[in-house]
Amino acid sequence: MTAGRWTQWDAARSGLARGLVRAGAALAALALPVSAFAQAAGKDFEPDEPVRWQLNMTPGVTHTAQMAYDAHMFALWVCVVIGVLVFGAMFYAMFKFRRSKGAVAAQFSHNTTAEIIWTIVPVIILIVMAWPATTKLISEYDTRDSAMTVKITGYQWLWKYEYLGEDVSFLSRLDRKDDVIRQSRVVPTLASNPHYLRDVDNPLVLPVNTKVRFVVTADDVIHSWWVPALGWKQDAIPGIVNEAWTDIRTPGIYRGQCAELCGKDHGFMPIVVRAVSKEEFSRWLAQQKAKSAPVPTAPATPVAAAPAASAIDTPTPAGG
Amino acid sequence: MSTHFEATADHHAADAHGDHKQGFVERWLFSTNHKDIGTLYLIFSFVMVIVGALLSVLIRLELATPGLQFFKPETFNQFTTLHALVMIFGAIMPAFVGLANWMVPLQIGAPDMALPRMNNWSFWILPFAFTLLLSTLFVPGGAPAGGWTMYPPLMLQGGFNVAMAIFAIHMMGISSIMGAINVIATILNMRAPGVDLLKMPIFTWSWLITAFLLIAVMPVLAGAVTMLLTDKFFGTSFFNAAGGGDPVMYQHIFWFFGHPEVYIMILPAFGIVSEIIPTFSRKPLFGYQAMVYALASIAFLSFIVWAHHMFTVGMPLGGELYFMYATMLIAIPTGVKVFNWVSTMWKGSLTFETPMLWALGFVILFTIGGFSGLMLAIVPADFQYQDTYFVVAHFHYVLVTGALFAIIAAVYYWWPKWTGRMYNDTLGKIHFWWSMVFVNLVFFPQHFLGLAGMPRRIPDYNVVFADWNLVSSIGAFGMFLTPFFMFYVLRSSLRHGAPAPARPWEGALGLEWTVPSPAPHHTFTTPPVIRDGDLAHGDFAHKDYD
Numbered sequence: 023m024t025a026g027r028w029t030q031w032d033a034a035r036s037g038l039a040r041g042l043v044r045a046g047a048a049l050a051a052l053a054l055p056v057s058a059f060a061q062a063a064g065k066d067f068e069p070d071e072p073v074r075w076q077l078n079m080t081p082g083v084t085h086t087a088q089m090a091y092d093a094h095m096f097a098l099w100v101c102v103v104i105g106v107l108v109f110g111a112m113f114y115a116m117f118k119f120r121r122s123k124g125a126v127a128a129q130f131s132h133n134t135t136a137e138i139i140w141t142i143v144p145v146i147i148l149i150v151m152a153w154p155a156t157t158k159l160i161s162e163y164d165t166r167d168s169a170m171t172v173k174i175t176g177y178q179w180l181w182k183y184e185y186l187g188e189d190v191s192f193l194s195r196l197d198r199k200d201d202v203i204r205q206s207r208v209v210p211t212l213a214s215n216p217h218y219l220r221d222v223d224n225p226l227v228l229p230v231n232t233k234v235r236f237v238v239t240a241d242d243v244i245h246s247w248w249v250p251a252l253g254w255k256q257d258a259i260p261g262i263v264n265e266a267w268t269d270i271r272t273p274g275i276y277r278g279q280c281a282e283l284c285g286k287d288h289g290f291m292p293i294v295v296r297a298v299s300k301e302e303f304s305r306w307l308a309q310q311k312a313k314s315a316p317v318p319t320a321p322a323t324p325v326a327a328a329p330a331a332s333a334i335d336t337p338t339p340a341g342g
Numbered sequence: 343m344s345t346h347f348e349a350t351a352d353h354h355a356a357d358a359h360g361d362h363k364q365g366f367v368e369r370w371l372f373s374t375n376h377k378d379i380g381t382l383y384l385i386f387s388f389v390m391v392i393v394g395a396l397l398s399v400l401i402r403l404e405l406a407t408p409g410l411q412f413f414k415p416e417t418f419n420q421f422t423t424l425h426a427l428v429m430i431f432g433a434i435m436p437a438f439v440g441l442a443n444w445m446v447p448l449q450i451g452a453p454d455m456a457l458p459r460m461n462n463w464s465f466w467i468l469p470f471a472f473t474l475l476l477s478t479l480f481v482p483g484g485a486p487a488g489g490w491t492m493y494p495p496l497m498l499q500g501g502f503n504v505a506m507a508i509f510a511i512h513m514m515g516i517s518s519i520m521g522a523i524n525v526i527a528t529i530l531n532m533r534a535p536g537v538d539l540l541k542m543p544i545f546t547w548s549w550l551i552t553a554f555l556l557i558a559v560m561p562v563l564a565g566a567v568t569m570l571l572t573d574k575f576f577g578t579s580f581f582n583a584a585g586g587g588d589p590v591m592y593q594h595i596f597w598f599f600g601h602p603e604v605y606i607m608i609l610p611a612f613g614i615v616s617e618i619i620p621t622f623s624r625k626p627l628f629g630y631q632a633m634v635y636a637l638a639s640i641a642f643l644s645f646i647v648w649a650h651h652m653f654t655v656g657m658p659l660g661g662e663l664y665f666m667y668a669t670m671l672i673a674i675p676t677g678v679k680v681f682n683w684v685s686t687m688w689k690g691s692l693t694f695e696t697p698m699l700w701a702l703g704f705v706i707l708f709t710i711g712g713f714s715g716l717m718l719a720i721v722p723a724d725f726q727y728q729d730t731y732f733v734v735a736h737f738h739y740v741l742v743t744g745a746l747f748a749i750i751a752a753v754y755y756w757w758p759k760w761t762g763r764m765y766n767d768t769l770g771k772i773h774f775w776w777s778m779v780f781v782n783l784v785f786f787p788q789h790f791l792g793l794a795g796m797p798r799r800i801p802d803y804n805v806v807f808a809d810w811n812l813v814s815s816i817g818a819f820g821m822f823l824t825p826f827f828m829f830y831v832l833r834s835s836l837r838h839g840a841p842a843p844a845r846p847w848e849g850a851l852g853l854e855w856t857v858p859s860p861a862p863h864h865t866f867t868t869p870p871v872i873r874d875g876d877l878a879h880g881d882f883a884h885k886d887y888d
């Protein structure tokens with residue numbers, strides 16, 4: 023049981039109705055030995071991986087994800103309260119006003135006061151819900167003052183990441199091992215493949231505590247870039263450049279996948295973000311620059327850099 | 343001339359079940375009788391429910407366990423696309439049109455639909471449209487696989503199926519538009535004297551409003567898919583970015599159709615439930631006028647909220663805020679409807695025959711779908727929900743436990759009127775409780791999957807999602823038995839059911855219950871004389887509009 027998993031369950035616990043979570047937790051307890059084993063197998067810190075029998079959204083690792091979670095929980099609780107009242111009244115009526123219990127039907131057909139109340143009260147509830155949603159959305163649309171920009175391009179069926187101004191770019195596609203399993207009719211298990219369909223060859227590396235701006239587009243059909251821990255998804259649309267941003271608080275591995283139907287392998291274009299400290303990111307970036315720059319200085323080394331680098335030169339291998 | 347009319351009247355007065363035997367072809371293929379056409383629509387819809395349900399079972403079979411065991415991803419996408427198109431255009435919409443055909447003339451005291459020959463054509467287009475659509479499964483490249491929303495550029499990557507699917511959709515659109523014109527013409531022109539607009543049964547009201555929605559938006563869909571067609575085959579660039587077009591424009595046009603379309607599939611359901619609950623509560627519908635205005639408000643709002651399907655396409659902040667607020671407003675008239683249903687039950691004298699159970703199931707489960715709809719309207723949260731199984735759960739709650747449950751409720755409610763036979767109420771209740779258990783097993787866990795991060799429209803997934811997916815699949819397999827069980831219930835009613843009286847439900851009001859059961863082939867050939875107590879809404883003698 024890692025700290026990350028506990029954090030997640032704590033959040034779920036504070037969020038959902040307690041009884042519901044208990045039921046889920048009881049089920050999850052059955053699953054824990056397996057998932058804990060899976061967790062031990064992967065050495066990376068993965069604070070926001072989904073778990074078996076998961077019931078609820080998690081607060082993620084960015085301010086945006088926290089806001090999505092808060093908006094979700096607030097809306098959920100409003101619905102739960104209204105639901106308890108409405109369904110409560112309904113069930114009361116069903117048990118109290120049965121003909122088999124001798125109920126005689128009244129013949130009233132309207133009550134203006136009641137109708138005005140249940141038109142006005144929902145208006146107030148909606149305003150109470152819309153207000154925080156509006157402030158959240160305004161802050162999420164503020165892409166100013168970002169420290170760096172990454173361009174994300176969706177292809178059928180992989181992602182391309184470009185660190186704008188840094189001359190670093192690479193393709194990111196489904197891990198080869200998962201690709202083999204999915205075509206083998208084998209039923210994968212958590213023990214054998216904890217990250218089945220959620221691993222890539224080259225993860226997107228980002229620094230923590232840095233406002234990173236994304237420009238998102240696509241080259242063939244519409245895709246959508248989504249990592250739940252970051253709290254948003256943004257459609258990647260050919261001919262259009264969309265903006266988004268993130269500011270990751272916790273280092274770790276965060277997984278997601280394409281969220282807009284993009285053809286036969288739509289289910290097989292995962293996204294992995296590796297969030298590292300600023301220092302580690304600088305080291306990594308320098309390393310990547312060295313890898314992709316060297317053609318004039320070191321003509322004899324392309325063998326070492328071969329697969330990734332050559333792929334970058336032909337950015338549309340599958341889609342076109 | 344007058345003798346001709348006499349002769350015609352006599353000829354028709356002889357019931358089809360009576361001395362004059364219409365041949366099979368004459369009666370069913372050339373039918374201009376609203377009841378026969380209604381029956382045809384309902385049978386067609388039932389066949390399409392089986393086809394659509396079979397596709398959903400294949401989808402759930404593949405999704406029962408992680409890994410790809412049965413279908414290739416492209417086949418899976420064809421199944422999801424066809425499942426949606428068949429269920430929306432083949433099952434739900436024709437079922438409502440069938441109910442309108444049967445019940446609107448009976449409810450307003452009209453002898454038939456206003457345009458009987460067009461009525462025949464509206465129906466007979468459909469089998470051809472769906473033969474064409476389903477035949478795409480057997481052409482090179484297979485069926486359309488870009489989702490029922492048919493977003494370009496993905497849709498344009500299809501082969502033969504693009505032209506075939508688009509032509510099929512054109513035909514469905516023509517059928518729907520003609521059906522809608524017929525409903526409007528019938529309701530506005532053929533009401534019996536005394537059936538004022540604000541005395542009409544709610545089901546008829548809901549269909550009047552629905553018909554206007556259909557006429558308004560089916561041409562928009564036709565336009566959108568025609569642009570797809572010319573983009574694909576005639577070199578235009580409406581949606582092709584490389585040619586100066588805009589793929590997002592398609593989504594705006596599509597959802598300008600698509601959102602009213604959603605209400606086309608739910609407003610008649612509201613109407614049905616508003617008929618059934620007062621009957622089995624033995625109490626007038628609470629707030630009749632408010633119910634009519636709520637229907638109209640929902641219909642109006644449906645035109646101005648379309649882009650809430652597109653919160654992640656990168657709209658400007660103002661657009662997101664506007665569509666969020668407008669969408670939230672829908673909760674108000676919808677809330678009024680739910681509160682009024684509960685108030686109708688309040689201090690009633692309730693019994694729980696099969697139609698009532700289905701109607702109550704509708705109110706509870708549709709409301710749950712409404713709750714998730716309200717949650718989806720909150721943009722910051724929608725950034726997480728969009729395109730996940732949370733959305734799948736939401737729209738199946740409103741369309742299966744909403745629209746479909748209401749259709750089943752309507753069939754059980756009006757079946758004695760149609761056939762003159764009662765059915766076994768216990769079997770109907772078993773049908774209900776079985777469906778109640780399994781439909782929630784299918785769709786409730788999908789909320790959890792979406793919140794945990796599983797996108798929709800994927801054929802395979804990580805093992806952490808496996809458990810709820812298995813539960814959902816078990817639910818789907820259980821649900822798949824229900825249409826066959828319903829068929830059994832209704833067939834045994836036809837064969838062995840007790841004869842039904844004209845008013846089989848004690849509390850039922852409305853003109854349809856003043857004619858014998860089964861309703862004769864021709865009813866209200868002369869306008870009925872309406873007496874006090876015939877209409878559910880509005881006392882005829884005293885001009886009381888409540």
